[in-house]
Amino acid sequence: MEKIPILRMGQFLLVTIQIDLYDRLALNLEADLVQMVSKTGARGVLIDISVVSIVDSFMGRIIGNIANMSKIMDAETVVVGMQPAVAITLIELGLPLTGVHTALDVERGMELLRKKILVDGEEQDADGEYAYDSAE
Amino acid sequence: MEKNRMPMANTPTTVLNKDKMSVFKEQDVVPFRNRVKEYATKIGMGLVNQTKLITAASELVRNMLRYAEGGDTLIEVISKGRENGIRLTFADKGPGIANIEQAMKDGFSTGKSLGLGLPGTKRLVSEFDIKSIVGKGTTVTVVKWKNG
Numbered sequence: 001m002e003k004i005p006i007l008r009m010g011q012f013l014l015v016t017i018q019i020d021l022y023d024r025l026a027l028n029l030e031a032d033l034v035q036m037v038s039k040t041g042a043r044g045v046l047i048d049i050s051v052v053s054i055v056d057s058f059m060g061r062i063i064g065n066i067a068n069m070s071k072i073m074d075a076e077t078v079v080v081g082m083q084p085a086v087a088i089t090l091i092e093l094g095l096p097l098t099g100v101h102t103a104l105d106v107e108r109g110m111e112l113l114r115k116k117i118l119v120d121g122e123e124q125d126a127d128g129e130y131a132y133d134s135a136e
Numbered sequence: 137m138e139k140n141r142m143p144m145a146n147t148p149t150t151v152l153n154k155d156k157m158s159v160f161k162e163q164d165v166v167p168f169r170n171r172v173k174e175y176a177t178k179i180g181m182g183l184v185n186q187t188k189l190i191t192a193a194s195e196l197v198r199n200m201l202r203y204a205e206g207g208d209t210l211i212e213v214i215s216k217g218r219e220n221g222i223r224l225t226f227a228d229k230g231p232g233i234a235n236i237e238q239a240m241k242d243g244f245s246t247g248k249s250l251g252l253g254l255p256g257t258k259r260l261v262s263e264f265d266i267k268s269i270v271g272k273g274t275t276v277t278v279v280k281w282k283n284g
Binding site: 023055056083084085095 | 162163165166169170183184186187188190191194195198242253255256257259260
């Protein structure tokens with residue numbers, strides 16, 4: 001059975017979707033991710049979809065679910081690298097991915113996650129990441 | 137040039153190529169999408185239109201799996217006047233749709249979905265046609281013109 005790897009990096013979980021997802025795989029990813037958030041206490045989830053060429057309403061719903069489930073588990077989700085054609089199609093389809101944070105690339109996605117975590121949980125200040133706040 | 141966009145209604149449509157494929161399980165969805173992509177690439181359809189067409193195809197094929205346990209699809213390369221395009225037909229022997237008008241409304245769903253499938257799909261393609269007989273099945277035909 002194929003599986004999408006979830007990498008842990010500090011307080012973040014990273015997922016790169018490199019193949020076209022069929023339903024079972026997407027549902028497994030959803031379940032695995034929520035479990036990983038709970039097990040590792042991750043504060044952020046970053047999903048890279050830069051090589052995904054099709055996001056239909058099912059995939060969109062899975063992405064939304066992951067974001068909402070992570071949110072109740074106290075983790076933020078950011079989706080990065082969406083292809084322009086996919087963005088155009090999603091909006092015409094009527095799926096604006098409400099509640100999902102997005103960023104152009106992995107770097108900006110990580111920055112967004114760090115900021116989000118700093119804003120809601122002040123306990124992270126110790127490791128000097130506070131610099132991000134004044135940078136903007 | 138622009139004047140020639142509407143009179144296409146009277147121009148005959150010719151089928152240049154056709155390909156049949158049955159879809160009965162969720163693992164068939166990705167190969168089907170790839171097949172559609174192949175044909176769309178072959179006629180030189182741009183990336184945005186290709187993405188719209190494949191997404192529409194994906195929605196319709198999922199509907200077929202969800203409500204009718206699958207069915208038969210037909211991929212055709214068609215030409216009308218100077219325009220080339222792809223026509224997709226999805227025929228199932230499922231329960232049919234009692235109220236098509238309602239099914240075409242945003243937000244309506246009898247299944248556990250967002251109810252975006254049919255109206256959303258219609259927005260992604262150039263032409264959309266649905267015929268359904270309760271108890272017999274549903275046939276959806278969509279056309280995406282290369283530059284449409």
